[in-house]
Amino acid sequence: MASIKIECVVKDKSRIGESPVWEEKHGCLVYVDITGQKVCCWNAATKQVKTVHVDAPVGSVVPRRSGGYVLAVGKRFAFLDFEKETVTDIALVDQDKANNRFNDGKVDPAGRFFAGTMAIETRPAEVERQQGSLYALQSDHSVVKHFDQVNISNGLDWSLDHKTFYYIDSLSFAVDAFDYDLHSGKISNRRLMYKLEQAEAIPDGQCIDAEGKLWVACYKGGRVLRIDPETGKRIQTVKLPVDMTTSCCFGGKDYSELYVTSAVDGMDEEWKQRQPQAGGIFKITGLGVKGIPPYSYAG
Ligand code: BGC
Ligand code: CA
Numbered sequence: 001m002a003s004i005k006i007e008c009v010v011k012d013k014s015r016i017g018e019s020p021v022w023e024e025k026h027g028c029l030v031y032v033d034i035t036g037q038k039v040c041c042w043n044a045a046t047k048q049v050k051t052v053h054v055d056a057p058v059g060s061v062v063p064r065r066s067g068g069y070v071l072a073v074g075k076r077f078a079f080l081d082f083e084k085e086t087v088t089d090i091a092l093v094d095q096d097k098a099n100n101r102f103n104d105g106k107v108d109p110a111g112r113f114f115a116g117t118m119a120i121e122t123r124p125a126e127v128e129r130q131q132g133s134l135y136a137l138q139s140d141h142s143v144v145k146h147f148d149q150v151n152i153s154n155g156l157d158w159s160l161d162h163k164t165f166y167y168i169d170s171l172s173f174a175v176d177a178f179d180y181d182l183h184s185g186k187i188s189n190r191r192l193m194y195k196l197e198q199a200e201a202i203p204d205g206q207c208i209d210a211e212g213k214l215w216v217a218c219y220k221g222g223r224v225l226r227i228d229p230e231t232g233k234r235i236q237t238v239k240l241p242v243d244m245t246t247s248c249c250f251g252g253k254d255y256s257e258l259y260v261t262s263a264v265d266g267m268d269e270e271w272k273q274r275q276p277q278a279g280g281i282f283k284i285t286g287l288g289v290k291g292i293p294p295y296s297y298a299g
Contacts, residue, residue, distance in 0.1 A: 004286045006240060009259075010042050012049055013279030017261035018205065019060035019104060020281070021294050022251025029251055029259055029281065030069065032058045034103075039071065039080060042281065044252065052085045060105035060115055063296040070137070070297045072102035072115035077137045091143045093117060093135050100131055104154045104205055104247070109162045111298025112185050113137040114146075116153020124266030125170065125202055125219065127152060134167070136185055139298040146187055155206030155216065155247065159229065160292070166193065166214055166229065168203045175203060175216060177229065194227050194234070205247025210255070210290045217245045217260060224248050224260055224284075238287075242278045243271075250291020258284040258291070 010017075014033035021030050029042045034057050041050045056074030064070050069080040070090075075097075077090045094100040094117050105115025119131035132150030135143050151171035158165055158180060165180040165187050175194040178187040194216075196203055201221035206214050213235065214227045222243040226236035244263040251259050264272060264279035272278060 004238060004284060006238075007283050007285075008241075008277045008280045009044075009047075009283045010049060010281035011277070012040075013264055014038075014040075014261065014281075015265045015279065016246060016263040017279060017281060018247050018263075019062075020205075020247055020249040020251075020259045020261050021062060022249060022255065022259070022291075023063060024293060029249075030061055030063070031261055031281065032061050032071075034059060035265055039069070039082070041082065050082070052080065052082055054080075054087060057101045057120075059102035059117075062105060062107045062113055063294065065111065065296040065298055070113050072105045072113070074101055075117065076102075077113065077115070077143065090141050091137060093143060093145075094133065097131055099128070103132070103152065104156065106156050107295040107297050108136070108165075108180075108182070108185065109158055109295055110182050110185065111139055111295060113297045114156055116150055116156075118150065118152045124263075125152070127171075129171070132169075137297070137299070138185070141299055144185065154204050157206055157208045157214065160208065160210075160212045164229065166206060166208075168206060168216070170202050170204060170219065173203065175206065175214065175227065192232075193229055194232050196221075196225075200225060204245070205249075205261070207249050207291065209250065210292055213289070215248050215258065217248045219244060219246055219263070221245065224258070226289075238284060240282055242275045242280070242282075243267075244278055249294070252283070252285075255291035255293065256285070256287075258287055260284065 016034040204219040
């Protein structure tokens with residue numbers, strides 16, 4: 001087996017880099033800088049980053065089948081035309097919660113855009129609890145609320161047979177599983193799948209690989225974990241040279257590379273000097289496992 005190699009490929013610093021998604025068509029990694037209020041596109045061939053600035057913290061970005069992207073930005077779902085740099089609102093959420101914003105999101109295998117909210121933090125990972133909810137933007141542009149009482153709505157993905165939904169509320173320090181009905185988009189039967197150990201810190205973004213195992217980025221833990229949902233056991237840990245690892249996705253040729261985003265928000269000067277790559281994006285190769293292509297929003 002080839003040995004694991006970790007390379008910082010995007011040196012531009014994101015305040016909170018998140019929501020990476022591979023765009024096969026253009027050979028690009030698209031991601032957001034949440035508090036930096038940016039949507040970025042890194043071209044793997046040219047190494048150039050193109051940036052669009054938005055008017056509110058942007059929790060996640062996903063591709064749209066008909067072209068362009070969909071954002072979970074502020075408390076809105078919105079379309080983004082990256083070339084024209086225009087944002088068009090689709091729907092509003094959490095209208096009774098002045099201090100909320102969207103966080104992580106992903107498209108399900110049927111084309112619905114799931115994304116959750118949280119209260120704006122007083123300090124990294126410190127929030128007024130239970131203010132968030134999990135929503136799904138349906139293909140007809142209506143919004144379904146799946147549940148509330150969330151602390152920090154975070155990483156999500158679906159099993160390869162589409163029958164299980166995996167979800168992280170960061171402050172539960174766990175990855176949960178739900179039964180998933182792909183036809184209706186309904187979730188049920190919440191249970192604990194994996195509880196993080198102390199050194200693994202705070203679970204953040206996650207993605208599934210082509211063998212049905214989950215990769216979880218550990219915020220403040222400086223690592224990604226590979227977890228077997230069948231057994232609820234961790235089967236691999238890959239450490240990174242920065243502590244604030246936030247999310248991950250597979251990309252590159254045949255989805256054989258794992259891209260990991262990171263943050264600098266919340267680090268003091270001494271910490272930043274010790275970890276000069278904080279806020280960058282890392283490419284991990286030699287894992288010997290591939291990912292699957294992302295789904296695109298159907299509406
Ligand atoms: C949020 C951050 C938060 C982190 C750790 C991220 O998804 O956007 O604001 O500090 O998770 O929970
Ligand atoms: Ca996140």
